Amino acid sequence: MNLNISALDFVQEVKTGNISVEDFVAKTIERIQNVDDKLHAFLSVNEKSIDQARDIDKRIKSGDKVGDCFGMPISIKDNICIKDSKTTCASKMLENYVSPYDATVITKLKQQDAIFVGKVNMDEFAMGLTTEFSAYGPSKNPWNIEHVPGGSSGGSAVSVSAFECVASLGSDTGGSVRNPASFCSTVGYKPTYGLISRFGLISYANSIEQIGPLTRTVKDTAFMLNLISGLDPNDNTTIDNKNEDYLSGIEVGIEGKKIGIIKEMIGEGIDSEVLSATKDAISRLESLGATCEEISLDMVKYSVAAYYTITATEAGSNLARYDNLRYGYDFPLEGYEFNSYISKARKKFGPEVTRRMIIGGFVPSAGHAGKYFLKALKVKSKLTNEVNEAFKRVDLLVSPTVPVLPFKLGEKIDDPISLFLVDINTVTANLTGKPAISIPFAYSNGLPIGIQLMADSSQDKLLLQAAYALEQTVTLPEVPI
């Protein structure tokens, strides 16, 4: 049985009776058992997966109604809550935390009979872009296990890329879906802010982050988006997409579309292989009938600084609740006064989270907010204006997803600034709320290179159409694991 199969093909095969869900899920679990020692994508595996698959087979046989996923094995980033399952955020702080409720995306996927094969690795509380900041050890890039898989949704990208599941849900605060998708050669999607409910996604920087699918194909992403997007009374920031069907018309092409090439994202610091791949992508877009022109987004040069200032501020507040009083890990309270207890309890946070907590305590504080936090908000608003202006002239923006090739494990872990700069091409979509996608495009020495497309707010359908068109020009090699 071939596990290298798209979500849509999986559904088709199950529907036509060519494969049984039980067989496929059992094979998937076997695959996890075989390769995950090396890759470490999973933090926990759902032991009931096969039982659930068997049940769906039964229902298919007896002609009962079965949801659109037909038992598709999906992995879930460990910052998205599944009822009665451990949700650790790859942190020791939540080592034993079991969520008493389902995230909205989980509720929706359960209704469509998806099977959650397991929770996958990430940088602790989604802070990082390599998974090296997971408290449970890094994941490895299936294309070369000496290299990082990207992050923070590294486990999601690895599990999709290495056929340990058919699709995955990650979260994207500054590129955390698109970055690992690019490094591991999968599709990674960050929707328009508010398109997918964040209820049940453990907040890192809530004003800019979104849950997003990681899949093998652009169509699979559209399929997933159909299932999980839309208004949610539990998330006041969700937008009404009127039950948009992102799959219908996805093949219309990009004839006549105008595409802007973001100058600031193909300049200094870019790897030459990444640059040439980007140029190749531009010429393919043109050959598909689009016109490309270079445009400048002046504020991009401040975007990473603004991004880290804003996210640290929000993280400082969002992670304040982890005082170990109501839930957390085993650490008795007796004999402590509140403040001394929590400062001790919070020592379980890893180094990157701690670094950002410290920054988050400083940049919005009285006397410093004007210099840092408020200035960052200004950059955010100016950048948004710039991007809005750009979308008056062009339909889409193109850039490499990440300016560099996947680097080696340990290579940048002690150099936070150079690590931060890897985010330069992805944070703009988060700061402006725009949708963005990374698709597998090229390879250099066996390491994947992704191309990013960005569209205006609520133009998710157009974005997927363009990504699909470009995807059709690419042939992927087999993952070497």
Add this chain to the structure above:
Amino acid sequence: MTMIGLEIHCQLTNLNSKLFCPCKANYREFEINENICPICMGLPGSLPRLNQEAVKKATIIAMALNCSTPEKIAFFRKNYFYPDSPKNFQTTQLNIYGDTSVGGKGSIMVGDKKIRITRIQLEEDPGRLIYEGSSSKNQITLVDYNRAGTPLVEIVTEPDFETPKEVRDFLNILSDILANLGVADPSLEGAMRADANVSIEGGKKVEIKNIGSFHDLEKAVHFEITRQESLHSRDIEIIQETRHWDDKRKITVSSRSKEEELDYRYFLEGDIPWIQMNDEIKKKLQSEMPESISSKKERYISKYKIPSQVADVLSSDKYYSDLFEESHTDSNAKEVANIITTDLMGLVDTREKREASKFTSTHLKELADSILSGKISRNSSKNALHEILKTGKDLSDVIKELDLGNVSNESELSGIVTQVISEESQAVEQAKSNPQTINYLVGKVMQKTKGKADPTLTLNLLKKQIGV
């Protein structure tokens, strides 16, 4: 000059659910930590789900206190660690980056004095700490989160008060207004709380916190003024600080906590989008507002000729004015007002008594009508009222059971009148020369009938038999 300012917190007790989740706003009826959910417990991944009704109610308060209301309402996070706060930040409002709290500058009159309102904001109440253990050594702190997330309106005043009495009068008026708006029941334990800022001429501002009741607030302010004046008279500097009200010793005590130094790192709450308050919405809210206390009072005076003082009492207490509105007619209004303010008031002056009372507006209407038609005397009506409060029985049954009905049978009453005339010959002679004194004889008849004689009939019979 003494300057006192207040920060009043009022729970919107009449709402069904908490500010950001479906748990009950009326947390009081729950066992400890039974009125909680992932949202008000701040569990990982939960998001606030704004109670739109709370925004409306808070806006109505702002309107009633003559505050400006913004076009857009925003929420902010106030960041601080405390065990009663499940998220370790409070979702509240802030006007530093433009006026976005539910209410801006306003004012209310306390007698002839205008008290200015600085702002009104909507926020969440924290949980409740319960201390156990006898000494500080073995003291443990327990937390009950049932209250966490209850909608709370904070009303901040300018330092316009000069005496503790003014403070007390203001708070009485304010709680009447809030009750009249139907947004809160200020008589509920803990529903209304206040902190005070006190400063005297030449001294710094001192904040007093942890004051349990309005009664204690007046005491605390009084104590604080005396304390500061005493320091001042001895040339001791009055420093800016936060003090706590020690309920047992009835004094204020300096807080050792460094609350003034706390930096709350306020920033916009991204999980709650800005709320648009356009003129249309505001107009609609305005039209839905209940009649104000002052308008009620004016109406009672001009329409029913109810005396000003009676109208004052009647209009300012929602319980009384609701009773009045439900039971009065054009003809019995004055009598209804009378019964409420002279007979009923003393019997239902506390929340507990009101809850225990079985007296309804129907009873009130029947009682007033029966007095007016002579079925029952005013005197007997008091006995009937007592009985109804306890039992909730129909007035007619009560009259029968307790034999409270007026003696309105003419022949029966006529006999009694004849008897009185024969016994009181001196008074009869007096009444002949001075008809005013006939009331003495009416009183005698009343005595003989234990107050049940129909007064009008009695008077007529007396006049007829004496021949005046």
